[in-house]
Amino acid sequence: MSPAFYGCILFWFLQTNAVGAELKPPENLTMITMNTNYTLIWDWDQSSSAVNFTTQYVAKFKLKKSKKTPVWSTACRGTSSRSCDLTQFNLYYLGSYVLRVKANVNGHFSDWVQTEFCPDKDAALGPPDKVALSPAGSDLEIVISDPLTSTNNSMKQNHPDLYYEILYWEHFPDSRALRTQTVSSRANIVILPNLKPWTWYCVSVQSVYDFYNKKSSFTSPHCMQTEGATPWGQIFGYFLFSLVICFLVILLSLYFFFWCYKTLKATWFPAVQLPFQYLCDSTGPHFPRLLTQDSDSEMLCDEVTVCPESPVLKIHIPPPEALPVPPSGLEPDSSGRRRRQDSSGSGDSGVYSTGGSHSSTGGSHSSTGGSHSSTWAKVSGQGPFDLEQVKMQDVAPGLKTQLVNADEGIVDMCV
Template sequence: MPMKLLVMLGLIRLSAAADLPKPELMMDAVNTRYVLRWNYSTTANFTAQWAFSHSLSYRGVCFGVEAHCDYSAHLDYSGLFVLRVRAEAEGQMSDWAIREFCPDVDAALGTPSELVVEAGDSMVTVSFKEPMAESGEPMSSVLSQNSPEATMAFRLCFRAEDAPSQWQAKTLNTTLHTLSLPAHTRYCLKVRAFSEHFGKRSRYTPEQCTTTLGSSMLWRVLLPLLLLLVVLGGLGFLWTRRRWRQFLPSALPSSMMMDSKSHQPLLVPRENSCAVTAVVAMPTAEQAVSDGPALAPSPGPETGGCHC
């Protein structure tokens, strides 16, 4: 092909490329979710690619009309990458829009989720869920895998609802904590995650408010009243008992008022008794002389008795 024709084709390509502007890139990266977005004024197809910064061997990820591309499944948390996007329309192509991206530096740390505050007697228990990776793995594990000395901690802030500028703070290493606070006071709380090693801090969660409990004001009134009722009930019982003791002697027959010790038990077995009468005949002096010694009478039937 003649050199003049090659130069002309090159000029045509440069002219066509100059007719389409480059996309304006914006990275939306939180935890391990990496979405590259761009603005474009006309309808076009877009080609999105990535490469390791040291090789620049590009690999395609997205092609289509959508003005974003999700790189999450292709990029490791620790690494330096080059991302690029160009527009294509009516046989024309824009120049590549290029962006360097390092997730462990550029990706934001996500906000803790599922914040729950529960009030108790002079205390508030706070629980929440730490930021999570796209794979469902806790971000604390992702950080420690990429740097063993890296840790994740949490900043818990709380204040009385009527003192909006008087925040107090605690640094936590767990996602569950109990605060000892004065009773019958309304408190508002919020929490964020941070990693000093990576220099990352998440946004705070929305505030949640609750009122600490304590001994009920109703019981402070009812308890003395209850004690008074118990005392009055006891006095009434004693007075009633005394009146009954005074009433019983005049109301019951005298036979029912006898000492119970004088009565035989109702269930004592009945004993039969019998009376035995003995009749002895004594001789006179004359009979004793004439008749000689007296003979004992022969046994006879018992009289005047009963068989036992």
């Protein structure tokens, strides 16, 4: 090999040894904490893009009691950032731990640098998670939510003696000096008494743990106006407003029901009836048809009045054996028809019948003297028969004669 090749190898070896000798460990290890959120940060002065860091932790009691080399748990390996988040490892809050960090550049490691960490003592306490205000007459009600751990549990599980410092003051629109007052409470619901009615107040709350003298920062101010006795003018205004609202609601309801009523009435009972008429059609059955303006006016019918059908005169003829013997004055006709005997001529007569007795007819006025005659109905070969009484006013006035067919002849009767 050439001397140049050996020279390059020697130069690389010397440079590597120089870097390893100059590689320093990280400095200023610091824990950034809030409740149960823990992050370890550090500084490193040398600038090198190939550097990375390794972070490990172990419980402190294992270093004292273990005879063997303790097993360190690696939290971050080969990270280029100058921080390591330990929150996800759920370190025991009352425990004590030893943390260490080293740097690595191209396979060369620096020395370990260590620090101790006790969450109960070193972890910072956070402010309340939430503060809500609500008026309670002339007082203010404050609802405080506990600080939360990384698993959303209350910090009172770790600090049972946790309490709150409540700072409140009257809010002024101008920049006058504030006169603050302080109230301490372990409860989550606090009422601030002796406040002015209809006045704005601002509140800020701080978490406190006295054992290690832990105090959180104050929350951002929350402001609320107190209430008091409602003025009569405001009550009267509310009353008038409620009356107007009720009137409008009733008016709209009535209008809605009236509109529904008109719509239903116009739908089911229209004011304009459909033009249905009866057509006079002698060639076919009578049925209603819809007429239009193009319909022939000659097809229209006049108004028709329907009257009940007139009663039909019925004459009941008894059997021959039940007929009485006719009087001597009547003679049978050879044609089997008995005619009415009238001494004075033709005229109107009445017919009366009584059960089982002779029928007598009377009162026919003649054209000359108005004499009465008796009319008998005769049947060929048989005597006179009884007729049922007939009321002449029930017969239609246009009816003059009626022929009744019998088994043995035809009775010609003038009604």
